[in-house]
Amino acid sequence: MSDTSPAARLQQLFEGQRLTPTQRRIAHCMVRHSGDVAFLSSVELAELAGVSQPSVTRFAVALGFDGYPALRRHLREVAPVAEPGVRETEFNEYQQAVHAEIENLRHLAEMLADPAPVERAGRLLAASRALPVLGLRAASSQARGFAYFAAKVHPDVRLIDEGGSMVADRIDAARRAGASALLCFALPRHPREVIEALDHARSRGLTVVTVADSAFAPVGAHSDLLIPAAVGTGLAFDTACAPMLLGRVLLEAMCDDLPEAQARLEEFDARAAERGLFAD
The missing domain is CATH 3.40.50.10490 (Glucose-6-phosphate isomerase like protein; domain 1)
Structure with a gap:
C-alpha cells in the first residue's frame, strides 16, 4: 500500500462495494481530488460532488465507518499526503481546467503501472x-x-x-x-x-x-x-x-x-x- 498513489488507495477502498449512483458520484469525486480529500469537510466534499451533505455521511456509513469524520481519519492514515500549499482557487477557471486534466493524466499513468x-x-x-x-x-x-x-x-x-x-x-x-x-x-x-x-x-x-x-x-x-x-x-x-x-x-x-x-x-x-x- 505504501508504494501506491492516494488515488489508487481510494480505488482499492471502493472496490467490491455496492454503491448507489449518488455514492458512485461521491467516490468518483474523491478519486479525482485524491490529493485534497483527506482535508475536506463533509460539506466541502458534498459541494465538490454536487450532492447533499447527508449523502456524504450515508456514503461513509456504507463503506463501514461510523461517519464521515471516521472515513477522513482513515484516509489520513492510509493515504497520507502533504497538506496542499497552493489551492485550486488561486488559479483562474481556465488554468484549473488544465491542472485538473494534468491530474487525470497523472492518475492514468499510475494506473498503467499495472499493464x-x-x-x-x-x-x-x-x-x-x-x-x-x-x-x-x-x-x-x-x-x-x-x-x-x-x-x-x-x-x-x-x-x-x-x-x-x-x-x-x-x-x-x-x-x-x-x-x-x-x-x-x-x-x-x-x-x-x-x-x-x-x-x-x-x-x-x-x-x-x-x-x-x-x-x-x-x-x-x-x-x-x-x-x-x-x-x-x-x-x-x-x-x-x-x-x-x-x-x-x-x-x-x-x-x-x-x-x-x-x-x-x-x-x-x-x-x-x-x-x-x-x-x-
Whole structure:
C-alpha cells in the first residue's frame, strides 16, 4: 500500500462495494481530488460532488465507518499526503481546467503501472476478426479517433457512432463477420442506449471492453473489462484528454498482438507517398 498513489488507495477502498449512483458520484469525486480529500469537510466534499451533505455521511456509513469524520481519519492514515500549499482557487477557471486534466493524466499513468488490463484488452481486440467500436453522443469523437487509426492495422474495423435501432443490427452484422469483442467508449452523460447496446453485444457472445470515465460508471456492470480514465468537469463541457490517450494506449496494445500491423503501416505509408497524400 505504501508504494501506491492516494488515488489508487481510494480505488482499492471502493472496490467490491455496492454503491448507489449518488455514492458512485461521491467516490468518483474523491478519486479525482485524491490529493485534497483527506482535508475536506463533509460539506466541502458534498459541494465538490454536487450532492447533499447527508449523502456524504450515508456514503461513509456504507463503506463501514461510523461517519464521515471516521472515513477522513482513515484516509489520513492510509493515504497520507502533504497538506496542499497552493489551492485550486488561486488559479483562474481556465488554468484549473488544465491542472485538473494534468491530474487525470497523472492518475492514468499510475494506473498503467499495472499493464495487465490493457494488455488483455489488446489481445481481445486483436483477436476479433471484425472489430465494432461503439461511442455515442459525447463519446463519438473518441470512438471515431480510435477507429480511424485502428483501420490502418486491423482488417475490419466497424465504427458505430450513431444511435437508433440500427445499432443492434450493426452489432449482429459484426458478429456474423467473426467479431468476438466490442470496444466501447462511454463518457458522461451515459446514454441508456449504450447500456442496451452493450447488453445486446454480450447476449450475442461478444466480450465487451469499455473505456469509461470512472470504474463506477453505469456501464461497468455491462462490461467484461472496464478501464477507467477520468474526464475533466471544470468547464461548461467535459474535457476528455485521459480517455483519448487511453484509446491510443489500447491501439498500441492491439498492434502488439497483430502480427501484420507493422507491414500494414508500411504499406499505407508507401501508398500515401505515391498519392502525395500529405504535405509533410
